[in-house]
Amino acid sequence: MADAPVLEVQDLTRDFGGLRALDHVSFSVQPGEIRAIIGPNGAGKTTLIRTINGLLSPTSGHMVFAGKDILSLAPSARCRAGIASTYQVPQLFPAMTAEENVIVGAHRHFRSGILSACLGLPWVGREEKRHQDKARAVLDFLGLGDKAGDLASNLTAGQQRLLEMGRAMASEPRLLLLDEPAAGLNSAEREWLAQTILRIRDRGMTIGLIEHDMGMVMRISDSVLVLDFGQAIADGPPAQVQQDQRVIDAYLGVEANGASGPGR
């Protein structure tokens, strides 16, 4: 069944003064897949994600999301269009509880305006309750159910990453972008993370995954895009990409069991 791609990127280029961080990158993301983006340090992966979620503007290129050109949209508009992302260092709201953090993610689904909010109309309370229940459900799904009332700043690094994913999930996006979610996690946490990403995909979400953990990438992703010095040097199923000579050269000897190149 050939569905239209969720995201289509063409000729994306981004310069920082004299440095070309992205060099005519083109790729697409199919609905329901886990699309990994890998590459050595400095390859342009984070620049790419930030261009997709709107924090950076490309120097040139095209980007079509769910059939619409999104390059003119601000980050908040892109979220409302259905793109949600997490960051290398979790951007949470430290003074709010875990549950509140997740509810913020669902912001775009709230219908109440100033007047109805001030007057405390009954349907506003019901909407609030509905989203509270949904947030609880998301936290349970991620294994953070018992932390719902804790301040975000009191969670461990691994829990914070999951919480950020929860906030991103709460917006019910069509595309979920994860920027190195496994960084700083121990092996048990990575295992849980990998399982969780698979379960999220099974719920019908499309996922873009930037990762250094080669083992995880090879195990869970459906297709892999490899960047090096801002260029797309390989694109295909994990097994195929693993064998690609250019990829191997880029990493200077990546082994299948997960050790990566000199950057780490």
Place this chain on the structure above:
Amino acid sequence: MAQDLALLLIGGITKGCMYALIAVGYQLVFVSTRVFNFSLGGVAILGGLILLSLRDDVGLPFPVALGLVLVAGLALGWFYFQVLLRPVRHRDGATQMLVIFGMGLIIENAYALVWGQQPLPAQPFLSKKLLMVMGTPIKVQALWVIGLTALTVVLLKLLLDRTWTGRALRANAMNETAARLMGVSLTSVGITVYGITLGLAMLAGAAISPITYAGGYIAVPLLLKGFAGLIVGGAGSPFAAALGGLILGLVEAGGTKFISPSYVDAIGMGFLLLFLLVRPQGLFAARVER
């Protein structure tokens, strides 16, 4: 006609020098610590009042009194950094700014308690003479102010560019950790910056007080106008900031003459807002990184 214009120019530049000195103080802060100083207006006026008291009440000769004003500014700077800001040293920039704001509040109102609410007339530095330059009477005091400002700005620029202290300050702003690793003491940087900034502000107030008044409730507008000088000129260098202050002085002088003297504050503030809207990086913008 030409004489009127010349008077206008001189008046504007003289007033502008006061703004320039404060703007330069802001610029120094921006270059080294990124914590803006909310109390510069009050400190400036305090400088004028201290000079007044030292000369009139204590009877000190002018150079000594001026020197003591500078010393007072440095000492206050030490106080700011070592005493006032010490408990909030590790908190975020906003908290530090607000503590400074509170201190400014105290200063602005404390001097009204000591010296009274009314603005006081102050003696010019050396003489009340007027110099006739090309048929225009210029107060000698005005020349003092301009000269002092120019000297200060040049010295500051030299300090920042040529001396080890200046380099330490700039390094600290760019990367505090690296600077510390290289042996830059955070404490000495802090004391230096605050000392110079407050010293400059006090000097500004002292210098201008014989032309306007010492004291009075102009602390808040002064605070803003020094800031306006920084915005108009740009935070890239002391020269830019000083020029911004001068331009503001000229704009106000023009406004006083061609619109109305009572709206001078509104005109100055309007000019600031215009720049904040249209060109916040200033006329002589620093290298912009994208």
Place this chain on the structure above:
Amino acid sequence: MKRLLRPRNLGLLVVAHLWFLLPILYPSGYVVSTAVLLGIYAIIALGYNIVMGNTGIYSFGHAAFFGVGGYTVAILTVNHGLNPWLAFAAAPFLAALAGLVVGLTSIRLSHFHLAMATIAFNVILTNLNFNWSGLFGSESGIGPMGKLSLGGIRLDTDLRYFYLTWVFVAVVLWLTHNFVRSHLGRAMAAVREDEVAASTSGINVVGVKLMSFVVSAFLAGVAGALLGFYMPYVGPRPFTVSLSIMLFVMVCIGGRGSAWGSLLGAALLTVLPEFLRTVAGLSAIPHEMRIVLSNPSYHLVMYGIILIVFLVYLPQGLVGIRLRRRRRPGLVGQPVVAVEAVENRG
């Protein structure tokens, strides 16, 4: 609402009842008029809490919106003979418009620049108030002010005005309480905590900031209208930067983000000068101290000291919300060395 414990609810109800009996318990004109002023300041403080405490925008010029409210009712009733209640209704909307203008020009600025811009607006308005006699009546202001009437009763005594004001306070308290607890209030808190994260979560940051400006200005306008019909004339003095500063200190010490905290802060700072004045009246106080204690400059000095003390030792204010102590961009909670080492432009 469900989260409020029953004992706390009951306690508040008791206090509220006692408060509304105040003019009967303490019929002194002095006490009641102070209470009226307290109510007026409380309304502005509740609005200011939304923009400063909740959204984290450091505005130091809110007295300007208060002034717009006051001058609107003055100009409309005295100069144009408009019905007082119509003027009263118009005032908050004009103040909200002023809030929109200030907001549009300032919100894209960084904290310090924004603070300066708001002070600049306040100074401009004050300058115009003091000097433009045609519109604002210069130093003596506009007057004599008429009074509001409700159902045939003229609201011209302290007692009646006390009830009018505090009914308004109660309504505003309820409205702002609901507002802060709603998803809009949460969006504002998110903007305060981390603008970037808020925007990528779908929150229109600019829109939220503007909204908080407009709402707080609206409330300041309500307060201004109330002041207008209370005073014999409307002049420039209540609307200077000093009041803006006082507002800031009120919300800071009361507790940023908390409606009750703002009320408490307003109460403390309104009562403090009166307290000092009363102390100054005691016969045991020597003459020099007496002058100092009643001097408004001294009050401001006290505000400065109180502000610093609270900032250092009680940043959450008396009531307080959970404020984070250390701000390091992007790093939340316990620093994990591995996370820092990995952060790079991949």
